[in-house]
Amino acid sequence: PTLPDPSLTGVLAVQKQAMAAGAPGALTRIDSGATVHKLSMGKADRAAGTVMDADRRFRVGSVSKSFTTVVLMQLVAEGRLDLDAPANDYLPRALPDDRITVRHLLSHRSGLWDYTNDMFYHTVPGFESVRNKVFTYQELIDLSTAHAPANEPGAAYSYSNTNFVVLGQMIEHITGLPMATQYEQRIFKPLGLRNTSYVHPRTTLTGSYARGYVRDDDTTLPLVDSTEQTVSWAQSAGAVISSSSDLNRFFAAVVTGKLLAPEQLREMMSMVPVNADGTQSYGLGLRGRELSCGVTVYGHTGTVQGYYTYAFTTADGKRRMTSMANTSNNGTVNSILGGTLEAAFCGTDPT
Numbered sequence: 001p002t003l004p005d006p007s008l009t010g011v012l013a014v015q016k017q018a019m020a021a022g023a024p025g026a027l028t029r030i031d032s033g034a035t036v037h038k039l040s041m042g043k044a045d046r047a048a049g050t051v052m053d054a055d056r057r058f059r060v061g062s063v064s065k066s067f068t069t070v071v072l073m074q075l076v077a078e079g080r081l082d083l084d085a086p087a088n089d090y091l092p093r094a095l096p097d098d099r100i101t102v103r104h105l106l107s108h109r110s111g112l113w114d115y116t117n118d119m120f121y122h123t124v125p126g127f128e129s130v131r132n133k134v135f136t137y138q139e140l141i142d143l144s145t146a147h148a149p150a151n152e153p154g155a156a157y158s159y160s161n162t163n164f165v166v167l168g169q170m171i172e173h174i175t176g177l178p179m180a181t182q183y184e185q186r187i188f189k190p191l192g193l194r195n196t197s198y199v200h201p202r203t204t205l206t207g208s209y210a211r212g213y214v215r216d217d218d219t220t221l222p223l224v225d226s227t228e229q230t231v232s233w234a235q236s237a238g239a240v241i242s243s244s245s246d247l248n249r250f251f252a253a254v255v256t257g258k259l260l261a262p263e264q265l266r267e268m269m270s271m272v273p274v275n276a277d278g279t280q281s282y283g284l285g286l287r288g289r290e291l292s293c294g295v296t297v298y299g300h301t302g303t304v305q306g307y308y309t310y311a312f313t314t315a316d317g318k319r320r321m322t323s324m325a326n327t328s329n330n331g332t333v334n335s336i337l338g339g340t341l342e343a344a345f346c347g348t349d350p351t
């Protein structure tokens with residue numbers, strides 16, 4: 001089906017509402033065939049008064065999970081591991097349950113507790129206590145396995161950062177190479193993603209970037225500049241830095257088979273509904289969203305201190321959109337920002 005044209009007034013209205021709800025700034029980039037739309041407003045740096053622009057780099061949070069998945073699925077294609085084998089076959093230290101498979105980790109069905117639930121129970125104190133910390137994968141996994149699992153392996157979808165920390169440890173254990181090298185050699189370099197990097201545990205962003213501001217649980221308190229952090233609490237689950245242009249190019253490359261063989265792409269895009277009306281689904285390290293105009297888009301969302309991201313493409317890669325607002329711990333901003341999907345892919349206005 002041909003998609004309606006994007007509604008640029010719709011994107012601007014969504015971004016304006018996101019700012020009214022507390023985001024210092026917002027950016028959106030739509031690539032529709034050869035046409036590029038770049039929309040931005042507000043501030044990239046509140047103290048300096050620097051205006052936002054759509055080319056700035058930012059922390060993408062869980063969109064990193066799709067990058068980690070591509071690396072892992074390439075290893076599957078190379079015969080280095082089997083999706084339905086026990087994860088314990090490929091780890092330096094066994095998880096408590098041998099029934100957890102690699103696929104369970106990729107689809108958030110392992111039941112492994114998400115250690116960030118405790119780590120960030122109090123948003124700003126939790127952030128301040130880890131922002132300069134460097135964790136090993138094992139330390140994060142141990143934080144998780146100190147808790148009972150959320151469900152039996154395979155029994156339910158329960159989103160957990162722990163799953164993708166285990167997958168990062170698994171990839172390094174199998175290949176003997178750091179995730180940074182894997183991302184660079186298998187994705188960043190082949191696709192020419194010059195504004196994408198994995199610099200864990202370095203805390204600074206380079207080049208032109210947006211600063212991020214996390215909101216305190218006490219919303220009467222000022223925003224906290226959360227731009228510099230190791231993101232060691234997330235690593236292969238959330239530490240990639242990228243840009244709207246690079247994320248649009250990445251997801252188009254994924255769905256058009258530039259990074260994965262057909263069998264592995266089919267596995268990654270085999271979606272399971274995760275909400276009551278089935279409009280939201282999860283495949284392997286990939287979110288699916290069915291929009292009001294009947295099109296399903298594929299990609300990932302991201303939430304890291306100071307940054308909300310939506311990065312999605314149509315199944316044929318012809319239209320893709322990345323949207324970011326530089327605040328977090330503000331559910332209103334996050335759900336408002338999701339309105340850019342409707343504007344970009346269905347041409348609707350949020351009026």
Ligand SMILES: C[C@@H](NC(=O)[C@@H](C)NC(=O)CCCC[C@H](NC(=O)C[NH3+])C(=O)[O-])C(=O)O
Nearest residue numbers: 061062120123238301302303304305328329
């Ligand atoms: C949901 C999202 N997940 C991610 O991007 C991962 C990497 N982020 C998180 O798990 C949230 C960490 C806390 C953020 C903090 N929140 C709190 O501290 C809450 N007390 C904040 O909002 O800055 C996804 O998959 O789409």
